[in-house]
Amino acid sequence: MQTTADFTIIGAGVIGLMTARELRQSGATVTVLDQNAAGQESSWAGGGILLPLYPWRQAEAITRLVMHSLALYPTLMETLLADTGMDPEWTPCGLLMTQNPDIGAATAWCQNNHIRYAEATAAQLEPFCSAAINPLWLPDIAQARNPRLLQALKQDVFNKGVQLIEHCQVTGFTRQQDRINTLNTTQGDFSPGQLVIASGAWTGMLFEQLLPSILGQPQIAPIKGQMLVFAAKPGLLPSIVLDGDRYLIPRRDGNILAGSTVEQEGFDKTATALAKQQLHSFATELMPTLARYPLIAHWAGLRPGTAQGIPYIGKHPVIGNLSINAGHFRNGLVMAPASAQMLADILLGRPTALASSPYQLDSPH
Numbered sequence: 001m002q003t004t005a006d007f008t009i010i011g012a013g014v015i016g017l018m019t020a021r022e023l024r025q026s027g028a029t030v031t032v033l034d035q036n037a038a039g040q041e042s043s044w045a046g047g048g049i050l051l052p053l054y055p056w057r058q059a060e061a062i063t064r065l066v067m068h069s070l071a072l073y074p075t076l077m078e079t080l081l082a083d084t085g086m087d088p089e090w091t092p093c094g095l096l097m098t099q100n101p102d103i104g105a106a107t108a109w110c111q112n113n114h115i116r117y118a119e120a121t122a123a124q125l126e127p128f129c130s131a132a133i134n135p136l137w138l139p140d141i142a143q144a145r146n147p148r149l150l151q152a153l154k155q156d157v158f159n160k161g162v163q164l165i166e167h168c169q170v171t172g173f174t175r176q177q178d179r180i181n182t183l184n185t186t187q188g189d190f191s192p193g194q195l196v197i198a199s200g201a202w203t204g205m206l207f208e209q210l211l212p213s214i215l216g217q218p219q220i221a222p223i224k225g226q227m228l229v230f231a232a233k234p235g236l237l238p239s240i241v242l243d244g245d246r247y248l249i250p251r252r253d254g255n256i257l258a259g260s261t262v263e264q265e266g267f268d269k270t271a272t273a274l275a276k277q278q279l280h281s282f283a284t285e286l287m288p289t290l291a292r293y294p295l296i297a298h299w300a301g302l303r304p305g306t307a308q309g310i311p312y313i314g315k316h317p318v319i320g321n322l323s324i325n326a327g328h329f330r331n332g333l334v335m336a337p338a339s340a341q342m343l344a345d346i347l348l349g350r351p352t353a354l355a356s357s358p359y360q361l362d363s364p365h
């Protein structure tokens with residue numbers, strides 16, 4: 001039996017790695033296990049927009065984590081770049097939202113949260129064939145190039161002394177009363193101290209299969225999202241553009257992502273011809289010049305879906321050495337810094353920056 005660290009985290013996505021980083025910075029020893037290579041699931045597949053789509057339609061509990069994360073992001077990105085030499089390409093390129101029938105709610109939300117906004121100009125809208133409704137321009141909204149963010153995080157936690165064990169699937173737990181005292185994995189058994197489940201879309205299944213019939217089951221299900229990439233040129237699209245429920249995201253190297261679908265297909269991650277055609281039509285109808293550029297990638301990822309998109313962050317009510325940081329649905333990249341900080345503060349007995357009650361297992365999610 002391998003004795004692991006003060007904290008063992010199951011899942012090396014953005015949530016698990018940022019939680020590991022926070023805990024390690026306090027001096028604790030941390031082990032992170034992942035059934036895959038680190039950072040290759042939803043956190044890799046996402047778009048990296050650092051704002052929920054139409055944030056004024058989201059629950060207040062989401063806004064609080066988003067706003068706190070937005071305050072943390074610039075320094076975090078700068079530090080990661082300085083410490084690892086890997087650039088997560090945090091870019092405040094702005095967000096153009098072409099259709100806002102609920103403009104009153106939109107501007108009230110921006111005012112309440114000190115997000116700068118303006119009516120989009122005709123020049124900004126000119127490249128797009130969209131039936132614009134109250135088009136809105138949010139100049140300070142940023143993106144991160146999430147695959148690079150995950151690479152930098154992986155390097156950073158490694159440099160800081162976190163033990164990262166990849167290709168290690170957790171297959172069982174042995175409980176003694178209200179404690180998990182053994183973790184069974186494909187690389188042998190571990191004796192965990194505090195255990196954190198940050199297993200993204202697999203979290204609900206992990207509880208159902210490995211901890212059946214305990215009170216306090218998170219309701220998290222996989223929601224598939226597909227994305228396309230065009231090899232366009234730098235400057236063709238200056239900002240993120242959101243049109244209805246789909247968007248385009250320009251990377252610094254000129255690539256443009258078109259996303260995304262929202263599908264309930266269980267754990268099937270197949271990238272389908274239908275979604276490819278739908279996303280291609282969306283992108284080229286919205287921005288006809290895109291049709292000139294080749295498609296270079298198409299993928300699918302599994303979001304950790306909850307009914308309202310509110311994540312579970314906190315201690316398990318029954319099992320004393322178990323906690324959870326999962327269920328971030330469509331906004332895990334933007335909510336990650338605040339979520340990681342909140343769980344680390346709870347586990348280390350420090351005051352939390354935000355009230356933690358909306359994220360507890362027994363609150364509505």
Ligand SMILES: Cc1cc2nc3c(=O)[nH]c(=O)nc-3n(C[C@H](O)[C@H](O)[C@H](O)COP(=O)(O)OP(=O)(O)OC[C@H]3O[C@@H](n4cnc5c(N)ncnc54)[C@H](O)[C@@H]3O)c2cc1C
Nearest residue numbers: 011013015035042043046047048049170200225332333334
């Ligand atoms: C197409 C798409 C677009 C998106 N766009 C955005 C966006 O623009 N902005 C935004 O904020 N969010 C976006 N998201 C959502 C965001 O990507 C997720 O909310 C976030 O990545 C969740 O992070 P996570 O660490 O919880 O999950 P993951 O990154 O999936 O990590 C969970 C990890 O747990 C591991 N694991 C699971 N079970 C086990 C086990 N039994 N043993 C060991 N390891 C295990 C997995 O291998 C995985 O690496 C998007 C998602 C998709 C799919």
